[in-house]
Amino acid sequence: MHENAGMTIRVGVIGTGNIGTSHAHDLASRVAGSTVTALFDADSDRADALASELGAAALPTFEAVVASRDVDAVLIASPDQFHAEQALACLAAGKPTLCEKPLAPLAEDARAVMDAEVAGGRQLIMMGFMRRFDPGYAELKSQLGPDGIGDPLIVRNTHRNEIAPYGLDSALSLTNAAIHEIDINRWLTEDEYAWVHVLTGRSGPLTPPGQHDPLFVLLQTTLGTIVEIEMFVQSQLGYEVSCQVTAGHGVAEMGDGAYVTTMRARQRGHALPAQWLGRFQEAYRLQLQGWITHLGTGGPMPGASVWDGYVDAVTATAAIASLRSGERVPVVLPPRPGLYA
Numbered sequence: 001m002h003e004n005a006g007m008t009i010r011v012g013v014i015g016t017g018n019i020g021t022s023h024a025h026d027l028a029s030r031v032a033g034s035t036v037t038a039l040f041d042a043d044s045d046r047a048d049a050l051a052s053e054l055g056a057a058a059l060p061t062f063e064a065v066v067a068s069r070d071v072d073a074v075l076i077a078s079p080d081q082f083h084a085e086q087a088l089a090c091l092a093a094g095k096p097t098l099c100e101k102p103l104a105p106l107a108e109d110a111r112a113v114m115d116a117e118v119a120g121g122r123q124l125i126m127m128g129f130m131r132r133f134d135p136g137y138a139e140l141k142s143q144l145g146p147d148g149i150g151d152p153l154i155v156r157n158t159h160r161n162e163i164a165p166y167g168l169d170s171a172l173s174l175t176n177a178a179i180h181e182i183d184i185n186r187w188l189t190e191d192e193y194a195w196v197h198v199l200t201g202r203s204g205p206l207t208p209p210g211q212h213d214p215l216f217v218l219l220q221t222t223l224g225t226i227v228e229i230e231m232f233v234q235s236q237l238g239y240e241v242s243c244q245v246t247a248g249h250g251v252a253e254m255g256d257g258a259y260v261t262t263m264r265a266r267q268r269g270h271a272l273p274a275q276w277l278g279r280f281q282e283a284y285r286l287q288l289q290g291w292i293t294h295l296g297t298g299g300p301m302p303g304a305s306v307w308d309g310y311v312d313a314v315t316a317t318a319a320i321a322s323l324r325s326g327e328r329v330p331v332v333l334p335p336r337p338g339l340y341a
């Protein structure tokens with residue numbers, strides 16, 4: 001799309017729920033070089049309202065958004081189970097796409113998208129793993145390596161939601177929520193996983209029968225780094241994400257970023273956001289800006305690739321197998337296609 005350098009990228013948004021609406025607002029007013037021209041949502045009233053606010057067209061199907069001559073690039077923000085089918089349609093139409101995570105809940109569907117992109121011979125899809133753009137994670141990563149505290153040995157992650165946004169289902173906790181840690185720990189360690197083991201135990205009071213919350217996910221990378229994740233979807237305490245790395249020469253911890261701690265009335269602390277937009281709003285905006293700048297200038301794709309989305313889905317699928325069997329499950333990857341070298 002570099003022939004569009006200096007021009008406005010016209011984006012079509014598929015899915016106008018919580019995150020799709022936030023993206024559409026960012027693209028319309030907080031990102032340089034983009035505008036929103038078309039929208040689709042299964043809830044047509046919701047799509048109509050956002051379309052009239054932004055001066056975009058609300059279209060009757062996602063296919064119409066992909067095919068529209070007023071759409072240069074597509075943003076997929078529909079429910080997870082539709083991502084793969086919609087990504088395949090974008091590839092078939094040759095439209096650059098930002099696909100919200102996950103690429104697909106299960107590895108086989110993610111694989112179909114990767115195979116189609118590889119067959120087309122060019123990277124058209126960037127994955128929406130926004131934590132890669134978060135200033136807190138960027139600072140944490142910059143502390144690692146030979147000029148910092150050394151190689152990561154153990155990474156401890158917590159990911160707590162106040163309530164289950166889509167209902168509590170333990171497999172969904174892995175494919176929709178813990179997928180963020182699956183991805184960001186590959187990015188932090190620059191390594192792939194060798195195995196995953198999901199431990200279940202005593203559950204919190206809101207957990208329905210047959211489900212488990214919190215989950216404790218243990219992974220080991222091929223170089224031996226241990227990664228642990230506390231995934232607690234119905235924690236009731238608010239939204240909280242943290243990451244602490246024990247490395248060869250020290251420890252680096254990403255707490256809650258830039259919050260100010262206040263002491264008052266015999267209490268010390270700070271407020272927690274209710275959900276992820278309160279914590280990651282800037283990461284989402286930076287991700288969109290990176291994507292739009294990449295489309296406008298033809299520079300390198302700045303975010304996660306379809307290969308990343310596929311590897312994350314393979315890992316989540318292995319984690320579901322572990323959840324069900326109680327056993328440690330290997331993470332088995334094919335060779336990385338040359339397109340993603």
Ligand code: ISE
Pocket residue numbers: 161165176177178180276
């Ligand atoms: C949601 O879909 C997100 O992507 C949030 O970042 C995550 O914290 C939440 O658990 C997911 O449901």
